[in-house]
Amino acid sequence: MDQRSSFPAFICLTMLRATLSTAGRACVRPLANKIALQRASRQLDFHHGQCLCLQFSFLVPARSYGTGSTRSSNQFTFSTKYPRQKKLGGIGKGKGKTAKTAKRKRAGKQTRIPGLALPPRLRLATFKHGQPKQAAAKKPPKPEVKSGGKIGERQATAVQVGRRTPGPRRRIETAQSKRAQLAKEEEAAKVARHTAKFALASTQYDTARPESLAVLKDRIRQSRFETMGLRPEIVKALTEGLGHVRPTEVQALCIPQALENPYNPILCAAETGSGKTLAYLVPVMNQLKQEEEDSALADKSQRESSVDIIEAITADGRTVSATSGLSSIRKIRRPRAVVIVPSRELVGQVTKIAKEISHIARLRVVGVHSAIPRHVSESMVATAPVDVLITTPGALIHLMESEGVSLSQTRHVVVDEADTMFDEGFGSELKKVLAPARAFASELKRPCQFVFVSATLPRTVVRILDRDFPNITRITTPSLHRTLPRLRQAFLRIDGSTTKQQMCLDVLKRAVVDDSRIIIFCNTRRSCGDLADFLRRKEYDAVDISSTVDVKERTKALARFAQAPSKGDEEGDHVGKPMIAVATDIASRGLDTTNVGHVILYDFPQTAIDYLHRVGRTARNGAKGRATSIIAKKDRKLAMMIEQAVKRKTVLT
Template sequence: MACRLLKVRVTSMAALLSRQASLACLNSPTKCLVLKTSRQWTIRCMATVESSSVSSTGLSPLERLRQRQMRDAAKVTRLNPPKAEEKERKADALKPVSFGDLGLSDEVMEAVKELGLTEPTEVQAVGIPAVLAGENVAMASHTGSGKTLAYMLPIVQALRRDEAASGKFTRARRPRAVVLCPTRELAEQVFQVAKSLCHHARFRAAMVGGGSRMKTQEDSLNKAIDLIVATPGRLLMHIEQGNMAYGDLKYVVLDEADTMFDKGFGVEVRKFLNPLRNRSRQPEGEPFQTVLVTATVTKAVQSLLDEEFPGIRHIHTSTLHKKVTNARHDFLRLTGTENKLESLIQVLEPNLAKGRRVMVFCNTLGSCRAVDHFLSERGTNSVNYHGAIPADERIENLQKFKDADEDSVPALVCTDLAARGLDLVCDHVINFDFPLNPIDYLHRTGRTARMGAKGMVTSLVTKRDQTLAGQLEEAMRKGESLEALTNSREKLASIKKKEVDEKRKAKAQKLGISLKYSNTQGGRSKTGSQRGTRGAARVSDSGAASSTLKTSSSSRTGSGPRSGSSSRTTSSPRPGSSSRTRGSSSGGVAMKRR
């Protein structure tokens, strides 16, 4: 118990009455004295209260966040309205009334009704007509927006249309469409979508991926197959063994195309596409249609896709690279005194108590294993999901998380392997390790609030993550695209350097000293913004003893001389030269050469 004097200043009578009412709600006798000055009132309040419960502002950030997590409903954050140029650029992304307006056939429409779909999403509204028209397209839309059906429905209709026009039927080992996916889990998911359309659209599909026996897959390919869903490596193995031929192949889809070309799959994808490209260059060669699908497109990836697929049409929806409006994003900043694992428990337990499904993302295998071990010791039911787990066990763990029965597991501890493509029911995403870039943040947070559902995202932010987290918060607050923050390591480095310099200047001003930097770095002159700060700066105050401040620079020294600079440092000072830089004066800065 403690007595506290609370001073509250208000600027209006209404605010005064409101503050008096709130102070009266304290769980102890309260005496208030109201003093009126010329422009404001001051409330002097003597209250005997618990020192930790004086007000909500006395709570730690973790306690305040836990109070928010205990609420039943997530708040929906409104984004700022799009700019005029964005409206013009994405004017073609308006939703039609129904799937019937997209030109789908009756048998495909029956399959759509079987799935319980009534209205197309934005990417489906724009993408389906483009694929039906035979265009090479690259569709980019946020995760959970229905991209799989955006290409699967028109391709299935095109297969049926070609069959009716030519009278040719599918032959063994000669598929007419191939969908390539970076992981077996995503391939399995796409294959299940294809199977759901088979009954009404009357076509046959097969899956070829790692983790299964080659012989079993070979037997599937020996049958008449219209569409194959595969991973690149395993499909190339079957092609090399003669289990699949290119003769009838006409449609190729690259799902998660940015991953395909950015994560080491580029060589395998090009090896698969080269025979098709060579065939299309022949005088009587048959062309093929390419569809690329992705949830994120950086400038580098778009340039690469334009180079690989000249003339391809890019379709970007209005929600690309923006946070999902139905998800609440919380950033929990850790000061260094909190235990990170204990902070995770504080966020996780209230969600599990409410029956929510939670994904916990980590940056490394070691971190993922450590979190899973910690949760198991605390008695929390969880499963692990990362690249070091065998494929069969990964699928089993994923199924345990997806199931809705009593044996299901409510918490999935995973790496970024689970951040792309997987269609899950997830109520809350927790970034135990903060993502390394905005694109990974978009993919992780895209696991929740899918297809209009509500969700929550909580990120544990350590000191080294503050800069990127602040940029993400600012961009989301303004409703801006996060793509501009992508691949901005140099920008982040400059921002961090600026913050360090500002802190250094503030410290120098507090000490009452003048801080200047040397004009030389590594023996070469620096001018303007290129001046380095490497070395030891002896900073002197007027009439006071000098003190030493160490400064550092994030810039690197090149190997060759720059134009306009002829000075070089040597192991010994030049004859007649002083070890101090010119221009030093009392109260100025004297620098030593290093």
């Protein structure tokens, strides 16, 4: 090939290379494929003979962009696996803009020309619009805010800050956030009300000096029943009948105060297992015997000159005269003293203790609750006068409305477990009992003593009593709101490696060596049933004593549970398997559980009051005991507070 013939070929080769290089680098055409390259080669097809012999494959070498691989000459430079971006709104809408392009345009950024979507590492070059720059637009003037309506103000504010009016999605998110914030506020208010309701009140011994406490404890140690001014038959019933040598702390403080002021209202608060039942029964029964003696001396001459009128005939055939002896103070369906307790089990327990005293003191004690048949309870109050009636609020209201029982002769009203009785469950029923007793005392112009007994002292109870009984005498012990000194307490936290039931089994395996009676507390009746079934499947002697169980079955289980362990239990089939009672808070209020050596809190209580009641089922009357709490994540805050108070030996709040 000579110089003349090679010159046109050189020009053709140079132009073709420039064209193909430009087509390879640019991303502006929608179809960068073999057809486009062939079209470009046809445009450069000259009529010179030497140019027609050029081959397309010889002029277009393969190139790699960032992948590190070598392609063959027939592969495309652009990858076709990335699809084109879809238009917004279909044909004729959005002018072919993509969602990403529209978003960038709103943000004031440059957009790229639509074409094949390549990842950044495969792009050849970046091309910008060739449009001339426009002058910056002036800011629009601030709109005038009209005085009428809040909508105009919101729109003006939105324009001023450069924001658009929120769309439907934005409004939904705002409403959801408002509802979430409102729910948080309601939950915080609920917690505050719960805390205020169950917060413990302060006592006179919380900030007392050690010297004064030492003097008080020394006086309590020197106290005896014989030096309190009790009647001989009452002292004999305590020492010989019950076997008590000296009074407990609460008895040494409460009994003398009640005897000195027999008709003033009294609030007696002491820790669980301290002997509060005798602290209020002894002065009440002592006062009843004193009233009988005073009435007998005053009416002696009148009884000798009067004619006897039979008022009633007892079950054993004895007649009760309306004018003889004690007829002025002892009448049919007119109890002289009423003791109100929250549960049926507590009715049986208090009645048993009162009858042991009445055997020597010669007083008639009757215990009535809703589980007793109606004809039986009617015969109890209608066949003979009742000196001490022990009942629940519901049963007493039934007797007053259906059986004609009246509180016109009642001189003593005792409310045991006052922190529970003033709760929402018993508050309305308790008012129906206290109101007529106070009304009769005011109309008949005779005194009536009201005694309120509790193991804890919530602020709500203190406010109610201060409002209804302004001159009430408050008697508390130095150990109030503190755990018992001989009680060992453990707090076990659940992690992801175990379950609550398995942790309860581990606690029982370690407890079987020393403890023969165990109480496990749950927060719900369903939880009690499930746990009792689970323990029985594991061959433990477990009984459910929640309110879902029949009354007769629960009474039998409690009677068997309250019995002291015997040799037969240790040598029987249940060696190493303690008798277990699974219960709700119904078993934490006032029940005598002296034989319980271990308390397990399967469900942690919701308040410090419930914690004190539950752990107070063991280590009673100076005995040793253990309490183990299983703590879930939601209970850690209250458990940490109680644990710190236990370690520091301070008052629980």
